[in-house]
Amino acid sequence: MHIADEINIISRLCRIGQEFSSSTDLDELLAKISRCSSEVCLSESASIILLDEEAGEMYFKEVSGGMGEIIKKIRIPLNENSIAGWCILKREAQIINDVANDPRHYKKVDEASKVKTRTLLAIPIIWGDKVFGCIEAINKKDGKLFTEKDQEYLTVLAHQAAVALNNVYLMGNLRNFFNYSVEILIAALEALEPFAKGHIIRVARLAVTLAREMGYSGAELENIWYAAYFHDVGKLARESIYMSHQDLEKVHPALGASLIENIKILEKAAPLVRHHHERTDGSGFPDGLKGESIPEGAQIIGISEEYDEMWWAIRDNMNRQEFNKEFLEHVKDRFQQAIIEAFRGIVEKYHNPDYVSR
Ligand SMILES: [Fe+2]
Numbered sequence: 019m020h021i022a023d024e025i026n027i028i029s030r031l032c033r034i035g036q037e038f039s040s041s042t043d044l045d046e047l048l049a050k051i052s053r054c055s056s057e058v059c060l061s062e063s064a065s066i067i068l069l070d071e072e073a074g075e076m077y078f079k080e081v082s083g084g085m086g087e088i089i090k091k092i093r094i095p096l097n098e099n100s101i102a103g104w105c106i107l108k109r110e111a112q113i114i115n116d117v118a119n120d121p122r123h124y125k126k127v128d129e130a131s132k133v134k135t136r137t138l139l140a141i142p143i144i145w146g147d148k149v150f151g152c153i154e155a156i157n158k159k160d161g162k163l164f165t166e167k168d169q170e171y172l173t174v175l176a177h178q179a180a181v182a183l184n185n186v187y188l189m190g191n192l193r194n195f196f197n198y199s200v201e202i203l204i205a206a207l208e209a210l211e212p213f214a215k216g217h218i219i220r221v222a223r224l225a226v227t228l229a230r231e232m233g234y235s236g237a238e239l240e241n242i243w244y245a246a247y248f249h250d251v252g253k254l255a256r257e258s259i260y261m262s263h264q265d266l267e268k269v270h271p272a273l274g275a276s277l278i279e280n281i282k283i284l285e286k287a288a289p290l291v292r293h294h295h296e297r298t299d300g301s302g303f304p305d306g307l308k309g310e311s312i313p314e315g316a317q318i319i320g321i322s323e324e325y326d327e328m329w330w331a332i333r334d335n336m337n338r339q340e341f342n343k344e345f346l347e348h349v350k351d352r353f354q355q356a357i358i359e360a361f362r363g364i365v366e367k368y369h370n371p372d373y374v375s376r
């Protein structure tokens with residue numbers, strides 16, 4: 019290999035770590051690992067084989083270079099009879115430049131992909147004592163053979179891939195913890211107010227639909243979603259179970275905001291929770307804010323909450339169309355004009371706006 023080519027690959031490897039760590043989505047990350055593996059060791063394709071420890075099997079999760087989606091359906095038993103199994107169990111890289119004569123080659127893959135494997139380089143993806151799986155670079159370009167240098171380069175890449183994969187899995191665990199904690203909170207709230215079953219989910223869906231209609235996206239939209247989920251969490255923090263319903267209603271926005279403001283990812287949602295009962299005519303609480311001084315996100319949640327509460331109280335005696343009309347009349351001096359117009363838009367578009375999914 020020419021020195022200029024080597025320098026190119028080394029500088030590519032330096033950038034790859036950063037590229038991998040910017041991925042928070044597993045599929046996106048695996049696609050990057052597979053594409054970069056082919057680039058770094060100049061192979062026709064590369065696949066990522068992951069380990070399913072529970073099932074004692076391995077499976078293709080990502081393939082590049084036209085090997086086709088079909089091989090993703092193949093499950094390979096985890097033992098030393100296949101090259102990937104050998105590589106994963108022994109935690110050893112394998113260069114095989116005469117695949118046809120290696121009895122470990124799993125022929126079903128060639129049959130399914132219609133690609134004849136001539137040469138193969140397999141590198142385990144290891145993080146601490148955990149093996150995620152392996153990378154297989156298939157067929158060195160121009161009929162050449164894989165070298166020790168290719169193995170070195172792909173090992174560096176596999177190490178960076180392991181760091182990034184570990185981060186993605188950790189984040190997935192945290193997200194899972196967060197989502198289930200939210201569900202537990204909602205269940206606790208609904209146990210306190212059984213008549214409000216489903217209220218939080220409906221308000222969250224409606225608020226997100228409305229925010230989207232108003233052009234919210236990305237982190238700002240996510241913030242509305244969080245705030246809507248936690249909008250009534252203050253009801254859990256009543257000082258005494260003997261507190262009256264009316265008193266709790268007055269204090270729950272401020273209590274809720276104080277409960278979540280120290281949670282880093284919810285700190286921007288806290289003001290929306292605090293102000294979700296403020297109304298533009300100053301009739302709301304806890305701060306009696308007026309007009310534009312009320313955060314727009316708080317008004318989005320407020321109108322969604324009010325719509326849900328009123329509809330569920332009246333739904334046996336009125337049809338949805340009539341109610342939508344009356345509701346828009348009822349809120350006209352109490353919410354910012356842009357919000358009312360957007361709300362009118364989603365009511366006209368969806369008719370039953372609280373059933374629109376996220
Ligand atoms: Fe509320």
Ligand SMILES: [Fe+2]
Pocket residue numbers: 217221249250323
């Ligand atoms: Fe509510």
